[in-house]
Amino acid sequence: QRTECPAPHDLEIELTRSSVDTLIRFLRSCSRMAHSQEKLIADVRTMLSDTTLVGSGEPGTFGHERTDHGSTDLRGLAGQLSHADRPTESSGLRGGASTKTLTTWHASEEDQRAAQAAQRELIDRRSGMGRPFKLITAATDFGRRIWKVRCDDRLYRLGLAPVVQCTPSGGPSGSLEDGKAVEIDQNGSSSTFHPLRGGCGRVLHDGFLSQSEQLHLIALVEDSMRGMYHQVYEGAQTSFAAGAASAKKQLGSMGVALVDEIIRRVMDTIKRDFGISQIFSAGLLFSRIWEDALIPADGMDAQPGHRYWNTHVDKANRASYDYSALLYLNSHCREASGTCIFDGITQPHFDGGLFSWMDAASDLTVEPRKGRLLTFTGGLENVHRITKVTRGTRYVIGMWFTCHEELRYVDALSAETQTKSEFLTDTARILQGVDDNGRVSIAPHPQVQRFVEEDRPLPVAPNRKGTQRSKKEGVPTIPPRRKGATRSHQEGVPAVPPRQKRQTRSQQEDLPTAPPRRNGALETQQNLKGEAEIALSGDVSQNSSPDYSYGLNDDLSFEEALNAYQTALRKYDEMYGLGVDNSEADLAVTQLHAESSRESSSNSIELLQISDEVKAANDNILKQPLSQKVNYDGKFERKDCGYPGITAKECVKERGCRWDDTKINVPWCFAS
Ligand SMILES: O=C(O)CCC(=O)C(=O)O
Numbered sequence: 177q178r179t180e181c182p183a184p185h186d187l188e189i190e191l192t193r194s195s196v197d198t199l200i201r202f203l204r205s206c207s208r209m210a211h212s213q214e215k216l217i218a219d220v221r222t223m224l225s226d227t228t229l230v231g232s233g234e235p236g237t238f239g240h241e242r243t244d245h246g247s248t249d250l251r252g253l254a255g256q257l258s259h260a261d262r263p264t265e266s267s268g269l270r271g272g273a274s275t276k277t278l279t280t281w282h283a284s285e286e287d288q289r290a291a292q293a294a295q296r297e298l299i300d301r302r303s304g305m306g307r308p309f310k311l312i313t314a315a316t317d318f319g320r321r322i323w324k325v326r327c328d329d330r331l332y333r334l335g336l337a338p339v340v341q342c343t344p345s346g347g348p349s350g351s352l353e354d355g356k357a358v359e360i361d362q363n364g365s366s367s368t369f370h371p372l373r374g375g376c377g378r379v380l381h382d383g384f385l386s387q388s389e390q391l392h393l394i395a396l397v398e399d400s401m402r403g404m405y406h407q408v409y410e411g412a413q414t415s416f417a418a419g420a421a422s423a424k425k426q427l428g429s430m431g432v433a434l435v436d437e438i439i440r441r442v443m444d445t446i447k448r449d450f451g452i453s454q455i456f457s458a459g460l461l462f463s464r465i466w467e468d469a470l471i472p473a474d475g476m477d478a479q480p481g482h483r484y485w486n487t488h489v490d491k492a493n494r495a496s497y498d499y500s501a502l503l504y505l506n507s508h509c510r511e512a513s514g515t516c517i518f519d520g521i522t523q524p525h526f527d528g529g530l531f532s533w534m535d536a537a538s539d540l541t542v543e544p545r546k547g548r549l550l551t552f553t554g555g556l557e558n559v560h561r562i563t564k565v566t567r568g569t570r571y572v573i574g575m576w577f578t579c580h581e582e583l584r585y586v587d588a589l590s591a592e593t594q595t596k597s598e599f600l601t602d603t604a605r606i607l608q609g610v611d612d613n614g615r616v617s618i619a620p621h622p623q624v625q626r627f628v629e630e631d632r633p634l635p636v637a638p639n640r641k642g643t644q645r646s647k648k649e650g651v652p653t654i655p656p657r658r659k660g661a662t663r664s665h666q667e668g669v670p671a672v673p674p675r676q677k678r679q680t681r682s683q684q685e686d687l688p689t690a691p692p693r694r695n696g697a698l699e700t701q702q703n704l705k706g707e708a709e710i711a712l713s714g715d716v717s718q719n720s721s722p723d724y725s726y727g728l729n730d731d732l733s734f735e736e737a738l739n740a741y742q743t744a745l746r747k748y749d750e751m752y753g754l755g756v757d758n759s760e761a762d763l764a765v766t767q768l769h770a771e772s773s774r775e776s777s778s779n780s781i782e783l784l785q786i787s788d789e790v791k792a793a794n795d796n797i798l799k800q801p802l803s804q805k806v807n808y809d810g811k812f813e814r815k816d817c818g819y820p821g822i823t824a825k826e827c828v829k830e831r832g833c834r835w836d837d838t839k840i841n842v843p844w845c846f847a848s
């Protein structure tokens with residue numbers, strides 16, 4: 177029953193008029209289509225990475241530099257880019273650290289090291305094969321289950337001072353043993369209101385989403401990930417930082433409203449369960465994991481060495497993560513049961529992908545189900561992992577919350593507040609022909625497109641020596657990354673691995689090289705299927721040797737990085753004759769979570785009822801097609817001048833309107 181992926185133009189039209197289940201059908205059938213541009217992207221990448229282009233003496237190509245492309249433009253460009261979800265400038269940097277040298281996720285390198293060391297030591301102790309586990313498949317009659325666990329307060333003591341009535345602490349869990357979770361019996365009435373007040377723990381809620389919300393969220397995840405590259409390294413995960421201000425473009429106004437509503441509800445739930453008065457949103461990540469058989473040809477290792485099943489502690493990797501929430505959009509199903517529908521379109525099952533908290537003596541393993549919410553404190557008491565997805569597609573929304581207003585998630589909108597790695601990666605992506613929505617498959621960079629339209633070969637330099645040398649010397653590779661995509665927040669792994677100290681080569685020679693392509697997915701698949709089988713027969717272990725790739729090295733200064741790219745950009749423009757289209761760079765962007773300020777004034781905790789009325793009201797908002805996207809401030813709104821399917825010629829010649837099909841979710845034929 178799989179639908180065919182329509183042509184890009186038809187898809188855009190479908191998206192504005194289809195019902196949500198049709199929408200999911202289309203989106204899912206198109207989700208692996210980015211490889212259609214593979215050749216083009218590979219060529220551009222090679223061109224950009226070939227160091228022999230620089231100063232190669234080809235007259236007229238790089239012979240002179242234009243001077244009208246100052247740093248302002250580049251910063252404007254950088255401003256369009258999203259950043260990964262990292263602490264903001266106001267995150268309490270110590271010791272006079274500036275954004276220039278900000279390379280850690282914690283307030284100082286010292287804290288970062290301490291956090292990583294604690295995580296590493298814990299993973300060492302808790303990993304290994306054959307750990308017993310208890311599998312939780314159902315909530316109780318109360319629709320939820322609650323476990324207390326003794327806080328490990330080492331991470332909560334780092335950085336900013338603990339916030340009373342929020343930062344998890346010993347609380348009433350004083351009698352608990354280390355690393356041993358105890359389920360709360362909800363028949364005992366005293367525990368039903370703020371069962372975990374002050375302490376650490378975990379809560380499972382079922383029925384958190386209505387059917388309509390669940391469908392819309394799957395559609396939203398798929399829609400936001402269109403044209404994205406896929407993280408592939410022994411498994412394929414696509415992540416989208418939906419909390420970034422720039423992500424609003426992908427989400428659309430409906431999507432933003434839906435996500436806001438979900439975050440608000442999750443926050444209320446955490447406040448109630450943990451008995452806290454105030455928390456702030458610290459990040460939001462959509463995640464889609466495919467079984468290996470679905471891995472498309474354009475997958476690449478964009479977060480070097482990152483495996484989505486690595487054991488980790490959320491707060492060890494992001495100082496701001498005091499509370500974590502995972503909201504599952506579809507359900508696990510054991511293949512062996514013979515009842516699974518892995519290719520279901522709107523309600524697809526998956527196998528593998530079980531979630532586990534790893535306690536001292538055993539794992540507490542949860543089966544993800546659609547509408548199931550897990551919340552837990554972010555510290556070392558909640559070290560966790562998931563198993564590899566062996567069948568189907570798994571969708572989850574991760575949300576993180578902080579007790580510190582200073583650490584709340586604020587989109588970094590300027591180059592100054594991006595880390596170098598992020599800046600480099602994003603800029604490389606832009607240069608490689610990704611439009612300002614980051615959709616490679618739909619609209620390559622107009623300058624690159626020209627070569628395609630005119631059927632001219634891309635100017636790829638013949639000499640590949642540079643690429644080879646780079647590989648040999650271990651110079652990192654930088655794949656394109658789209659706006660909103662993030663590097664892993666699970667680990668302190670920089671998106672770009674530590675760079676070699678620059679030698680006497682020119683800056684341009686340090687430009688990134690194309691990432692190596694992975695093959696051998698098949699082999700991995702069989703391997704991991706075997707492992708998954710083991711998992712289901714009593715062992716959810718996956719990593720016999722835990723992988724530590726936490727790095728702090730990032731030794732190119734920000735200014736150096738900026739200069740290198742500025743130069744590259746100039747060369748690029750020189751070559752293609754056009755500047756990068758910056759026209760929407762200054763879009764006024766408002767914060768996604770403006771409601772949090774409202775939050776701060778309210779100190780009361782109300783018993784949350786996710787009533788059917790609330791869900792129904794929310795469903796009503798969602799009645800409109802998902803993709804009728806509205807510009808944030810109306811400034812760049814295009815007045816539709818055509819009809820679905822109008823051609824460029826009709827539009828311009830017959831209607832006298834303007835045509836621009838390089839942007840999506842806006843009319844291509846429009847009057848300005
Ligand atoms: O996908 C999951 O169930 C867990 C993801 C997770 O632990 C994380 O993103 O921090």
Ligand SMILES: [Fe+2]
Pocket residue numbers: 488489490500560666
């Ligand atoms: Fe996590």
